[in-house]
Amino acid sequence: MSTTAHRPLLGCIADDFTGATDLANMLVRGGMRTVQSIGIPSAEMAAGLDADAIVIALKSRTTPVAEAVEESLAALAWLKDRGCEQVFFKYCSTFDSTAAGNIGQVSEALLEKLGSDFTLACPAFPENGRTIFRGHLFVQDQLLSESGMQHHPLTPMTDANLVRVLQSQTQLKVGLLRYDSIAKGVEAVRGRIAQLRAEGVGMAVADALSDADLYTLGAACADLPLLTGGSGLALGLPENFRRAGKLRDSDAAKLPTINGGEVVLAGSASVATNGQVATWLEAARPALRIDPLALAAGKPVVEQALAFARDAGQTVLIYATSSPDEVKAVQRELGVERAGALVEQALGEIAKGLLAAGVRRFVVAGGETSGAVVQALGVQLLQIGAQIDPGVPATVSNSAQPLALALKSGNFGGPDFFAKALKQLAGGAQ
Template structure:
């Protein structure tokens, strides 16, 4: 039995949320590829992150995958990771996880104030803007509303919003909400500061809660049955770092602009759509790594390249999901070719789809977290198995980080303080 399992709908989410436990000294591993053999995964331990890879799945399929993950992995505490911008099938997945875990409530707090995600009066914000009014609302699985209770309308459960004042007072807070209903309720908690998440976790102590949140709440959830005794022993080899950027978010594009132009290795997305191999890009990336310099493979350097790729997909009769899959697969194949020629000092993967595609291409299943992070929500790990075993790895969600984040991630692989 695990002390905690983190069930996430994409890999970067499984990583940054499991980091909330690893940073406190608990040994944590993440199953990256839900389709792979789990031979590298211990049968018990402190924290196990599980990537169901269901963000863009049909709602019913996503719910079944979550149920199966929870039921197949005994744990004292279940943490259902949801996207901090409320994308995906999160209401259906929370409902499924609550049934599978048999908990007495779903404690929902998706806020991550340190990276600009806050919740107030049940409304969720990104950098002060209601989330449905941001670029994330335009995602094909984006939130139709910024009101979290409204997004749970499709779930046949009582839903309550609890203010931070009520959480702290306890008079009409989390425990009181549980007592009012015969069926396990969904309790949505406000949080506009990181300390508010600590108060929420403390207020739920003693309750059998399904914790539901992004990476912020995970830093405060108690771990029962394990002691924080893990110490990192990571080392970086000589050579250049390799980045693979699959996200097309505005945040990631702004971060790419800060990368020195010579380090960016563009891959033609239209070629990937039609199945052409990016041999020239692979050769250029290998050459830079051999010179001890970083290389960043990407098929999306700006909005115009993104639109050209999608136009090529439409011309080929492909849906947007198929275009994403072909680009991710092509970038992953290119990254694997580079690693086979010249192992990097470390690997940066940006975007959940590309992260899974690369890890799958490398024959890996599991990532072990070191407990360290480059910035909030951007953890450092190492491959546990596959062709890149022991290679350091950083995963970053597309919308996370400052404008210098990609540069900082590449730079961390050149440091060796062991």
């Protein structure tokens, strides 16, 4: 990365690691040179940052509300100190955090600290099948609450009515920016926002059925100090800065080639990741499953996994991915938090052991798993490269020994994602 500092234009706060990467991917696609920080960067790291956008990845999606608010406000203060002109709070395209409501309460706190009275909430990501119609969130052609995603083991989401969900999480009045206003264009959206503000609305859920809607929303909200949503809402933001003459022309997605061994680590229990593991197994590629009950019993699971990877003679998949029923059975025996923590810690230790053995390219599936792995690897900053699949870019760390990583949200990526990601991290696709 360059050692010449450049004042960033857009400052972003993401509530988990892969969500941050997803957002950074979207900004790079729009031509913004983007750096992702794992937590709030130190003063030493900040001194050499050269980027149009900075994305700070927190782990606030599932933490207690007070902690999530405190961390988010600290990230905001850091971004404002760096001169960021607009702030984006990124959360999952399924709008899930905790029952207590991290999304609403964090958004409210950020809005207050920025001295603003209005923001949008729009988790839509049409490219991955997430759309919003009359305030209801759809996954493909099904309401979120009927899509199969409502049973997330950590953050279940059983109500597709986002206005109702958000209103339960904030003291601000929540309104709806409907599709018919958005269809009329940028000026119509600005007019409707003015009406909502006059009605005392502090947050408005925005419908979005297509990328065109997201571009319209982005252009209409260029002057809002704060925007909140999924990565899709960021589609139109780079062009706002380009129109204002503030965005430099550059090859935003260019990354150096990283040589060394490679591995796939999967901890997510999502439908998409289950399919990706199945595709790997069907191709008869070497894989080892991590058993949380064996971890709880104190068996040498990490050592066995490292030996398996060493002896395989080719790229391996090490995974804890299992069906929802299997996950529930383990959670009943170990408890939800302990079951998740055991798997994350083990995969982090495996990653650290593989790094010592010469592995330099890591494909990681699952938000919590990605957080554990980057922490174990000592990664603090990531330069964001070209997209592998929607929502998932290639990245390179700024470590003394640079690493290539693909950090995937559990529900993202096609069935062949692992093979595609390995190829791109090796420099086979740009």
